Amino acid sequence: MTTDSASLQTLFSPASIAVVGASNTLGKVGATPIQLLKQYGYPGRILPVNPKEHEVQGLACHATLGHIEQDIDLAILALPARHVCEALEQARPGQIRSAVLLSSGFAETGPEGRAAQARLERLAGERGIRLLGPNCLGFMNMRERVYATFSPAPLKGAAPLGHVGMVSQSGAFGAYAYTMAKQRGLGLSFWASTGNESDVTVADCIEWLVADPATRIIMAYMEGCKNGEKLKRALDAAARAGKPVVVTKIGRTASGARAAASHTAALAGDDAIYDALFRQYGAIRARSIEDFFNIGHALSVWGRRPPQASVGIVSISGGVGALMADEADDGKLALPALPPEARRKLLDRTAFASADNPVDVTGQAVADPAVLQETIVGMLDTGRYGALAVFLAAAGSTDALWPHICELADAARRHPDARPLALCALLPDEKRAELERRGAMVFSDPSAAIRTIAAARPRIQASPQAPQAAAVELPAGAGALDEAQSMQVLARAGVPVVNSKVAHSSAEAAKLAEQAGCALAMKILSADIPHKSDAGGVRLDVSGAGDAAQAYDAILESVGRHAPGARIDGVLLAPMIKDGTECIMGVHVDSVFGPVVMFGLGGIFVEVLKDVSFRLAPFDVAQARSMIEETRALALLEGARGQPRADIDAIAQALCALSQFAHAARDRLASVDVNPFVALPAGRGAMALDALVVLKA
Known part of the structure; x- marks a missing residue:
């Protein structure tokens, strides 16, 4: 089966869609995709398939896929699991290019379900069909008006059209995320649920979204990964394209990992490795659903990431400014001080202000709103701040201050050195939406504002051409190497190691100690004894030939008692290193x-x-x-x-x-x-x- 993201084009941007299991009963799984495709004006052909119907929702219905004369880009299967393979087999070989499998009852249910999914995968592979699912909620390509889903979330209105692509392994979380996006006004270009990932994975969707010109930001919810190289490639492609990836990965704890494995047959894996992966490839990991949406939404509103890991804080409350400063320190954001000229201008205008960073403009900003705009523009002029966060509290909702807040947002956006602006204020939805249209992200919680800026800060990403060394010759066989062999392998690989010698007798140990002329560490050399100290196989600060000979004998005697069956290859002698x-x-x-x-x-x-x-x-x-x-x-x-x-x-x-x-x-x-x-x-x-x-x- 083709696995490159280009082959997903007919899946996610189909010219024709067959709905197998199509229904006239609204609310049924087989009815919702057709209802949505008609509601949002899908421009391609909709082909209902159901042997019991002649017409579905005003469209001519076909008995099977094979009864449709033309080839089909996408088949949506809304059938019980036991009928899915039969439905695909009724199509002509090569007739179906891709399929969305809404059905549950596959690998997530146990051995029988895994066997059924394996049969499905074989059939799809033989026929070259790309599969999304099974056990998934489908997808929505908003710009192409493709609604291949049975989720009722879009029936009462779509999320606004935007530049955020969203993909989730979990259908339930995906539906929740879609509804949250609609409520918050987060503009979406694409949404998908991958379910059991028999073929198409979250990584595939990310890679496809990287190539999608309508998508600028990618939000992903993950429960596990079966192909690490594919995920690395997708995140690397996103980093190179300058498209931020915001990801929530569950299974950070042992109990969380067990829950993930039982949910959509995912492999949760070791969370520390996922954390390293996201850091290394520049993905932004969100630790909560609130942060997930805040970060994705903010990046969409700002249209840019902070160019440096620093923040300028302006507040009408000294206490809240200090709270935000603490959050910045936790997020490893620098707080550069105002330069002398900017300090002087602020204090000349507001004598009681604090001109440090955080900048406390006091309640005087409500009476003299221009002080806010002048302070913000002055801070932008310095170029010292990767982003700016302004705390206005309830004052932001006053009619007198509102026009000035709009001017502040416009001034920050138009500034030649424009930076992300976070406004912390209690505002009605329509005013919040207006400020976000002007490029300023609005937060009700000032701590959340700083956390979002910290998450969006620059990161070191994996280099496009990661350095690779020639293979090092390794000993034959399997299992643990002894310390001398291990050190030789590392030395050949370019890892510096201490200079050491091997003694096979007490006399040889004495001779080597005399030649060394310094205090030595002596250790048993055995691949069978990984913890040498536990077997009495280590002596430190050994000086001189006599001490070395005695230490040699003592080590062998102790090891003989503690590990009588261990293979002994001698005793290693190395200089004591004490000042590191x-x-x-x-x-x-x-x-x-x-x-x-x-x-x-x-x-x-x-x-x-x-x-x-x-x-x-x-x-x-x-x-x-x-x-x-x-x-x-x-x-x-x-x-x-x-x-x-x-x-x-x-x-x-x-x-x-x-x-x-x-x-x-x-x-x-x-x-x-x-x-x-x-x-x-x-x-x-x-x-x-x-x-x-x-x-x-």
Whole structure:
């Protein structure tokens, strides 16, 4: 079956539509699509199919798909699950190009349903039919007036036409989202529900919307993903096209993941990996339905994203201004101060104002509305602010202030350095809609305004040509490599490792210690013992030949007692590294998304605080730095409490190299654990002190 998004054109923009199971009884699943297509003036041919009817809603009805003479771009199947395959088989091979399967009773119901869905997929594959569903609510292409859905939501009026494409795995959430869009005045270009995703997925819809000139913003609700590469490709295409993707992904907790799996047969996956995916490819993840709509709506109203991660706050209340500043700090938005000239102008006009950021113009702005406009324009003139947020409270609804608020919105929109403007005010719906037509997003909650600006801020995206390394030669076989082999593999991959030697006797250990001339760490070398300390297989601060020989014997004696069946390949000796910051990095190979790289602080921090970040391999140094900056480890690495700054550049280079290796070796690699990875003071580099590489067969 064709899988490229171009093949979806006949599905989402069909010239002819057959409705199988068509009905004259309004309210039935087979009646609603025809009713909507007629109501909104679909320009193509509507072909009802029902062997029991001669006419449906004033249109000539056909007994089966095969009784229709011409080819059909889209067939909408409104039948019980047991009749779906039979209905498609009655069509001539090649007659149907695509189908929307509204029926439930497939993979979401259990083994029998999965078998029925597999049969359906085979039939569609043999005939080259693209499938949306089953167990879905269908789709609406508003600009083409295609309403291939049985949702009653559009029957009482459509959402306004706009530039937002919306796609949801869940039909119920999709219908709710459509109704919310209609209530809020959010203009839609396209809406779809993908259901069980036997063929067409959320990722397919995103990729199609990227190519759709009528769509500028994409909103997606996801429960899981079966094809990680397809989703990465779709998000990458959206990022390159400059089309923001706002996504809500459920299943962030174990209970949420179980609920998702039982709902539409989705694979919920590991939420940390999804979070990394969205960060890496520039998608905006919304953690609540309110934020989902606020972000999508705001991007639609603004028509742009903040060019930098900073905000200027103007308030008629000092307390609310402080609340907004706290929210900005939580959202990692800078609050640049007003330059001296702008401060002077404001204080000359309003002596009691606070000319910091937040700017408190006090209640004087109600008596002298021009102060608001002058302050906002003055802040825009500085170019320091990625967006502006203005708190007006109930004053925004007064008739005296209303014309000035409109002028403020117009002035901000027309400014040569126009930035997103968020107005926080209690306004009736008609006034809110008027301001949003003028390009200013209106919020009743000032905290929500700042959260939305923070979510829309610029992000580091995956580079169009992610760096890739040549494959590293790996040992034959499967399972864990010993530490020496693991370190050799990483060294060949470009990850710096500590210089180490292997001793096979106490005498050899003594000789190596004497040659080293420094304090050593000595560790048992065995692929069968991943946790060396638990078996007494580690000795630290070993100095001199005598101590090394004794340590060698002690290690073997202890390991022999704790792990009598373990294979022993010797004892590893390496210089003690004491003046660095311990980190951890590793690779997990996910069944959907492939290799995923992890970074965090080592030691107790990773176990107790779980302060780690993730990225999908491969990635560049810029993404590696953003990984480091996401963790609380950054404060320690930058030199907290008088400690020297760690070599963050060296960490980023090592993460980048690890990601390239993981991607190149993805067919053989099961996991990598580098712990500790020590970052030395700035300029002195970083290195792995221990590593475990596990291979697949």
